[in-house]
Amino acid sequence: MLPRTSPPSRLKSFALLGLFTGAAFAGGATWGARASGATVHDESPYALVGQLARVLVQVENEYVDPVDRGKLLKGAIRGMVEGLDPHSSYMSAEDWEAFQSDTEGQFGGVGIEVDVKADQLTIIAPIEGAPAARAGVRSGDRILAVDGEDIDGIPLEKMVLRMRGPTGTHVKVVVRRKDAKDPIVFDLVREVVKVPSVSSRWLEGGVGYVRIKQFQERTHEELLRAAGRLRARGTLTGIVLDLRSDPGGLVDQAAEVADEFMTTGTIYTTRHRGEIVDEVKARAGGAFGSLPTVVLVDEWTASASELVAGALQDHKRALVVGAKTFGKGSVQTIIQLPGGAGIRLTTARYYTPNGRSLQAEGVHPDVVIETKDPRDPSALDLREQNLEGHLEADPSGRTQSMIASEKLAPVLRAPPDAGAAEPLPPDAVEGAEAVTVPVNPAKGRDFALRVAYEIVRGMPVDPGVARR
Numbered sequence: 001m002l003p004r005t006s007p008p009s010r011l012k013s014f015a016l017l018g019l020f021t022g023a024a025f026a027g028g029a030t031w032g033a034r035a036s037g038a039t040v041h042d043e044s045p046y047a048l049v050g051q052l053a054r055v056l057v058q059v060e061n062e063y064v065d066p067v068d069r070g071k072l073l074k075g076a077i078r079g080m081v082e083g084l085d086p087h088s089s090y091m092s093a094e095d096w097e098a099f100q101s102d103t104e105g106q107f108g109g110v111g112i113e114v115d116v117k118a119d120q121l122t123i124i125a126p127i128e129g130a131p132a133a134r135a136g137v138r139s140g141d142r143i144l145a146v147d148g149e150d151i152d153g154i155p156l157e158k159m160v161l162r163m164r165g166p167t168g169t170h171v172k173v174v175v176r177r178k179d180a181k182d183p184i185v186f187d188l189v190r191e192v193v194k195v196p197s198v199s200s201r202w203l204e205g206g207v208g209y210v211r212i213k214q215f216q217e218r219t220h221e222e223l224l225r226a227a228g229r230l231r232a233r234g235t236l237t238g239i240v241l242d243l244r245s246d247p248g249g250l251v252d253q254a255a256e257v258a259d260e261f262m263t264t265g266t267i268y269t270t271r272h273r274g275e276i277v278d279e280v281k282a283r284a285g286g287a288f289g290s291l292p293t294v295v296l297v298d299e300w301t302a303s304a305s306e307l308v309a310g311a312l313q314d315h316k317r318a319l320v321v322g323a324k325t326f327g328k329g330s331v332q333t334i335i336q337l338p339g340g341a342g343i344r345l346t347t348a349r350y351y352t353p354n355g356r357s358l359q360a361e362g363v364h365p366d367v368v369i370e371t372k373d374p375r376d377p378s379a380l381d382l383r384e385q386n387l388e389g390h391l392e393a394d395p396s397g398r399t400q401s402m403i404a405s406e407k408l409a410p411v412l413r414a415p416p417d418a419g420a421a422e423p424l425p426p427d428a429v430e431g432a433e434a435v436t437v438p439v440n441p442a443k444g445r446d447f448a449l450r451v452a453y454e455i456v457r458g459m460p461v462d463p464g465v466a467r468r
Contacts, residue, residue, distance in 0.1 A: 087330060144183055
């Protein structure tokens with residue numbers, strides 16, 4: 001079982017979506033190393049290493065222009081690791097430094113979380129209160145160019161670094177949006193982006209609204225502060241936990257958050273080549289352990305946030321409302337290399353308490369919210385299962401009864417005038433009050449939040465638009 005106290009710095013656990021935050025967000029990882037087993041002579045890698053050396057010599061001697069040996073070998077390493085799956089990668093010393101700043105929750109840039117989907121750089125979520133969010137950048141926007149340069153063929157990490165720079169400097173980002181005829185140009189001013197991960201609000205009827213934007217080093221601490229603020233307002237009758245557009249983050253923090261909604265039982269297990277290698281259990285005394293809870297998810301809910309939703313769903317501690325989640329259910333081990341570089345290597349799969357593999361499957365909601373007619377081509381989206389070379393789900397991690405129960409989930413379609421909350425105003429104090437959430441969501445435009453709120457309060461649920 002994983003230790004529940006704060007781990008040493010070289011043993012941190014992550015569940016990032018494979019993205020670099022603001023930048024991107026990363027993917028379900030642990031820091032450390034796994035012992036490698038010996039290979040028999042016929043499986044020795046040295047013959048292929050010799051072949052690599054011969055190819056290197058030929059390229060150095062015969063290529064049309066002089067080449068840089070270091071660049072060639074780094075490219076070979078990168079290709080070897082990144083060819084495994086979408087979330088394994090080689091990090092140069094510069095990439096490693098950026099990765100560390102992302103997980104610590106502070107960096108310079110414009111404040112967007114991005115990933116590559118179908119060979120297109122896609123914005124997973126703008127960070128609330130940051131330059132991109134204030135300018136109107138949205139989840140799902142596809143980046144076409146940065147500072148006038150087309151991004152085709154440029155590695156993700158290079159594009160991420162290009163969007164960073166000295167505070168106060170400008171960067172122009174061109175995006176394509178589903179419902180926009182022409183590309184949209186944003187002129188953004190870089191600043192130090194501080195990423196608070198939890199916001200909350202007291203809602204009518206004593207319902208506490210808690211949103212987690214990403215699991216960072218202080219997320220559990222921020223959640224407990226939010227719990228204190230909510231309880232100071234009066235007696236809580238229920239909780240709406242909003243994990244929409246949460247790309248994941250630190251797994252240890254996700255486990256601590258899930259623990260606050262549980263009093264006993266397994267939170268998740270980790271399996272390496274079919275064997276359980278880690279099991280994390282809840283402890284008694286959670287801050288919200290006995291309160292009725294609804295968890296909001298969408299197709300951008302990924303990795304560590306899926307672990308939380310899956311644990312609360314399996315233990316029947318919460319109803320999950322929204323769309324099927326992204327399906328990032330693999331573990332990446334972060335291994336530092338000499339010279340400041342490192343690799344992020346997929347080493348295991350995550351499983352929910354009932355033994356469901358999240359990889360390429362995601363969490364299926366108890367109540368499905370459709371925001372568009374599924375027959376509309378623009379309603380099609382991309383998840384882990386659509387990524388080229390994705391790790392397959394473990395068939396033994398799901399049962400036919402689970403699949404059948406998911407098919408029985410009620411489906412509500414949002415009315416045409418429904419929408420999500422407006423971006424935060426630039427002067428909003430984020431991390432304390434979720435200022436854009438109405439105190440009575442039943443009268444708001446956010447249909448999924450409206451349904452979650454009505455369920456928690458035991459009110460008649462808005463059926464939305466009848467399915468045809």
